[in-house]
Amino acid sequence: MAGLFDNLRARRPRVDKVAAPAASSEHWVQCSGCGTAIYHPTFLENLKVCEKCAHHHRMTAWERLELLADPGTFQEWDAGLVSGDPLGFGQDYLDKLRSDRERTGLSDGMLSGSCSLGGIPVALGIMDFGFRGGSMGSVVGEKVVRVLEGAAENRIPAVLVTCSGGARMQEGMLSLMQMGRTCAAVRRLNQVPAPFLVIMTDPTTAGVAASFAALGDVILAEPGATIGFSGRRVIEQTIRQKLPPRFQSSEFYLEHGFLDRVVPRATLKDTVSAILGMLCVPAEVTR
Amino acid sequence: MILEVEKPLLELERKIRELQEVDRTAGVDLSAEIRLLERKARQLKQSIFQNLSAWDRVQLARHVDRPGTSDYVTGVFTNFVELHGDRFYADDPAVVAGLARFQGRPCVVLGHQKGKGTRENLARNFGMPNPEGFRKAGRLMRLAARFGLPIFTFVDTPGAYPGIEAEERGQFEAIASNIALMSELPVPILTVVIGEGGSGGALGIALADRVLILENSVYSVISPEGCASILWRDAARAEEAATALGLTSETLKRLGLVDEVLPEPLGGAHRDLEGTFRTVQDALRRHLETLQDMEEHALLEARYAKYRRMAVLGEAR
Numbered sequence: 111m112a113g114l115f116d117n118l119r120a121r122r123p124r125v126d127k128v129a130a131p132a133a134s135s136e137h138w139v140q141c142s143g144c145g146t147a148i149y150h151p152t153f154l155e156n157l158k159v160c161e162k163c164a165h166h167h168r169m170t171a172w173e174r175l176e177l178l179a180d181p182g183t184f185q186e187w188d189a190g191l192v193s194g195d196p197l198g199f200g201q202d203y204l205d206k207l208r209s210d211r212e213r214t215g216l217s218d219g220m221l222s223g224s225c226s227l228g229g230i231p232v233a234l235g236i237m238d239f240g241f242r243g244g245s246m247g248s249v250v251g252e253k254v255v256r257v258l259e260g261a262a263e264n265r266i267p268a269v270l271v272t273c274s275g276g277a278r279m280q281e282g283m284l285s286l287m288q289m290g291r292t293c294a295a296v297r298r299l300n301q302v303p304a305p306f307l308v309i310m311t312d313p314t315t316a317g318v319a320a321s322f323a324a325l326g327d328v329i330l331a332e333p334g335a336t337i338g339f340s341g342r343r344v345i346e347q348t349i350r351q352k353l354p355p356r357f358q359s360s361e362f363y364l365e366h367g368f369l370d371r372v373v374p375r376a377t378l379k380d381t382v383s384a385i386l387g388m389l390c391v392p393a394e395v396t397r
Numbered sequence: 398m399i400l401e402v403e404k405p406l407l408e409l410e411r412k413i414r415e416l417q418e419v420d421r422t423a424g425v426d427l428s429a430e431i432r433l434l435e436r437k438a439r440q441l442k443q444s445i446f447q448n449l450s451a452w453d454r455v456q457l458a459r460h461v462d463r464p465g466t467s468d469y470v471t472g473v474f475t476n477f478v479e480l481h482g483d484r485f486y487a488d489d490p491a492v493v494a495g496l497a498r499f500q501g502r503p504c505v506v507l508g509h510q511k512g513k514g515t516r517e518n519l520a521r522n523f524g525m526p527n528p529e530g531f532r533k534a535g536r537l538m539r540l541a542a543r544f545g546l547p548i549f550t551f552v553d554t555p556g557a558y559p560g561i562e563a564e565e566r567g568q569f570e571a572i573a574s575n576i577a578l579m580s581e582l583p584v585p586i587l588t589v590v591i592g593e594g595g596s597g598g599a600l601g602i603a604l605a606d607r608v609l610i611l612e613n614s615v616y617s618v619i620s621p622e623g624c625a626s627i628l629w630r631d632a633a634r635a636e637e638a639a640t641a642l643g644l645t646s647e648t649l650k651r652l653g654l655v656d657e658v659l660p661e662p663l664g665g666a667h668r669d670l671e672g673t674f675r676t677v678q679d680a681l682r683r684h685l686e687t688l689q690d691m692e693e694h695a696l697l698e699a700r701y702a703k704y705r706r707m708a709v710l711g712e713a714r
Contacts, residue, residue, distance in 0.1 A: 196652065196709040197643045217713060248708035255705070277596075277618050279628065282643040283654050286596060286618040287707040290604045293573060294580035294704055315569075317618075320557075320597045324573035339568040339597070340559030344623070348559050358564060368567045 141165055143334075157375045166332045166375055168312060170214065171221035171238035174271055178379055179225035179234065186223040188256060193218050193249045199280045210241045218242075218249035219274070222257050227269065228383025230390055233261040237273040239313075244274030246318055247281035251288025254322055258295035258306070267305040267386050272323045276316025289321035296325045305389035307382060310360065310369070311335050328385055330373045331360035337369075400456050402445050406664070409438045442663050449613070451639040454646075455621060457613040458593045462667035464674075465524075466493050466508030466551040469591065472674035473681070474499050474506055474549075482533060486566065489530030491522045491558070492602075494537045499549065500682055505541035507534050507602065508551025508591070524593075525558035528571035531601045535575045538582055547585040547685060550602045555620065557598030572601040579604035580704070583697060585688035587681055590614045590646075590655070591666070606700050607684045608654075610646045611673070612661040616654075617644035654707060656684075 138147045143165025148156075157177065158167040169177065175184060192211070195204055211217060219241040225234055235257040237244045246254075254270065261268035277285035299306050308326030310319075312335035320339050323329075331337060338358035346353060356362050360372045373381045399407060413434050420427040449457070457463070470477045474497035481488040494507035509526065512518030534550070541548045557568050579586055579602075588605035594616030610616060619627075621639040626632040643649070646658040659676050662669035688696065 190713045192711045192713040194709050194711045197641065197648075199641060211713075248710055252708045252710055279619055279624055279642070281709070282618050282641075283616060283649055284652060284707065284709055286600055287654055287704065289573075289597065289600055290576055290580070291704040291707055293577040294604070294701055297577050297581045298701070317597055319569035320572040320601075321576060322573070324567075324570045325577055337569075338564050339557060339572070340564065345559045345561065345564070349561065353561065357561070362565075363567075366565050366567065368570055 142167060159375050164333060164374070166312065166334055168239055168273065170240055171216060171236040171271075174236045174311075175221060175225075175234075177375070178227055178236075178269070178271075178382065180227060180229065184223055184225040184234075186221070187260070188222060188253055189217055191217050191249050191252060193247055193278075193281070195280070196248075196284055197280065197282050203280050206242065214238055214240045216241055218253070219244050219246065219278075220250045220253040222253045224260065224264075224266075227386065228379060230267065230383060230386050231264070232267045232269050232386065233257045233264070234269045234271075236271040237318075239273045239275075242278060244272075244313075244318075245276065245278035245285070246274055246288050247278035247285045248288065250274075250278075251285075251292055254288070254292045255295045258292070258299045258322075261304050261306075262295075262299045262302050265302055265304050267307060267390060268299055269307045269309065269382065269386075270322065270326075271309045271311060272314040272318055273311045274315070274318040275313060276318055286317065289317050292322040293325060296322050300327075305386055307386060309378070309382070310337055313337070315339065315341065315358075324368075327389070328370050329368070330371050330378070330381065331363070331369050332378070333360055333372050333374055335360045337363050400453070400460065402449065402453050402456075403664070406438065406441050406445060409434060409441060413438065446663050446665070450636075451615075451642075451645050452621070452636040454613050455593075455615050455635075455639050455644070457665050458615045460665060460667055461513065463553075463592050464666055464670055465513075465553055465592065466510045468670065469508070469551055469589070469674065469677060470495075470497060470506055472670065473678045474504075475501075477506070480537060483529040483536055485529065485532060487527075487529045489522075489527050489533055490520055491524050491526040491554070492530035492534055494533055496546075499547070499685070502547075503544075504547045504549055505537050506549045506551075507537055509554035509599075509602070511553060511592075522558055524554045525556060525595075526554065526598060526601070527558050527560070527563045528566040528568050531557075531571035531575045534602050535571075535578055538575075538578060538586075542582040542584050545584060547587065547689065548582070548605075549681065550586070550588045550605065552588060552590040552594045552599045552603050552614075552616070553592035554595045554598045555593055556595035557601065572597050575601045576604050580700065581697065583693040585685060585691075585696065586700075587684055587688070589659070589677060589681070590616050591677075594644075595620060604700075604704070606688050606696065606703075607656045609657045609659055609677075609680055609684070610649060610655045611659050611666055611677075612646050613665055614646060615639075615644040616646075616649055617642050652709075 144163035310331040511524035586605040621635040624638040
């Protein structure tokens with residue numbers, strides 16, 4: 111797995127400052143889970159997973175793409191689709207959008223396109239927390255819908271990797287409506303039928319959890335991801351008590367029956383391609 | 398509850414009642430003064446309610462006297478039979494649902510239900526559904542589809558309940574499933590936002606062929622208080638957030654996110670229940686007439702196309 115990110119590093123405008131834990135020096139990073147100092151090349155080699163405590167640090171969309179897509183097969187869709195400011199939140203918001211675009215090398219909070227994954231052609235969408243917290247406004251919603259429609263049209267699986275705090279407040283109700291249109295697009299894909307696989311990563315909450323992410327034919331999650339509808343703080347303020355530590359984690363929702371599997375990053379791609387391989391029935395068999 | 402903006406009006410109305418009382422009991426003819434004050438009250442009402450801020454509307458939408466789902470169920474429909482439970486876990490009193498007749502025709506009607514007083518509000522969890530509330534709604538919407546009945550939903554909630562058990566029982570799954578379900582049911586679905594449209598908890602029963610909104614209702618991706626505390630770390634700036642979020646009926650219509658704004662009686666829906674019911678009934682009848690003539694396929698295509706358009710996109714480069 112060494113050099114996993116090498117191919118795309120040249121295309122990424124800057125190294126992921128948002129997703130990586132604080133670098134204690136140029137060559138060492140500190141694990142956000144247990145505080146252990148990890149040699150940076152080792153950290154990348156281990157897919158940003160701590161060897162000691164198995165904490166899964168966030169990946170950028172480009173890193174995630176490198177993890178999942180077969181090398182050289184990715185063709186990006188809608189690379190020029192950018193957010194406006196429909197409610198007039200102001201220059202400050204527009205500036206933040208611009209700097210997030212520059213820093214992440216993404217047009218908005220999702221990287222989408224087609225690729226092959228373990229030899230299977232798929233439509234793929236990957237959210238990036240580094241872009242406005244992965245929040246879903248019109249552009250993210252549109253990209254999700256186009257991934258799902260593209261999959262339906264080509265009768266190939268759709269794979270969506272979620273990483274989002276929820277709807278983007280600055281687009282107000284337009285953001286809420288993205289929940290509606292993405293859910294409707296999932297149902298159209300279901301009718302084809304083509305497989306829809308969701309990979310929930312840290313975090314997958316609120317408007318994203320409560321829409322397309324919850325509707326996967328198969329829903330996988332990375333270990334220790336925060337998943338849920340309401341934010342911890344809101345719940346604590348409402349019920350006026352502290353929440354148990356594992357509450358709203360991947361493991362919590364696996365136990366409560368809302369996820370299919372919790373899958374460590376190192377085996378994620380193999381798991382995804384094994385599942386898709388069994389759900390993608392060759393055309394001659396269906397006839 | 399008395400709203401700040403209403404206070405001068407209520408004061409004037411109190412004066413009028415006093416004069417009327419004196420006029421009646423003391424045998425003094427005050428009719429000229431009363432007429433004058435009544436004219437003044439009308440003018441005041443006009444000026445107050447034609448210049449409402451977004452925050453004023455949030456207050457009106459949350460007004461304790463504002464008619465709720467159960468009022469519409471009896472005021473706009475007949476023969477309502479409430480049906481309970483999600484058949485999995487429990488009955489959620491924050492959602493009222495059942496069979497009824499609209500203009501004589503059977504239908505399924507459901508909506509969020511807040512309480513009128515503290516006791517009922519506690520029982521109904523302030524209109525904040527748990528997963529079983531959404532699942533009850535989903536069960537009855539499936540029932541409607543099986544029997545070809547139109548579905549009417551009424552939105553009035555601060556949001557889905559943020560609680561431990563709600564999360565354990567899959568609040569996110571319950572909401573997503575309902576939204577997806579509503580996108581594929583082959584019967585007309587009509588929604589009216591009658592009060593507070595609180596985010597995902599509202600949308601969980603509100604993906605529809607027609608979404609109508611009463612003039613003073615609000616519908617928002619997040620509560621103004623929540624928005625202010627996240628964006629500016631200061632819940633006290635809710636008034637500012639209300640303006641920024643674009644949650645008024647007028648803005649939602651302009652953005653194409655609702656189909657029609659229904660005018661309210663001057664002073665708000667609670668000041669003339671019969672008038673409000675008539676407005677809602679007329680609008681629902683008008684829209685249902687169009688929808689019920691559509692073929693299933695055309696209905697579903699139109700519904701998909703309607704939501705497919707809801708985005709504001711820019712192209713870079």
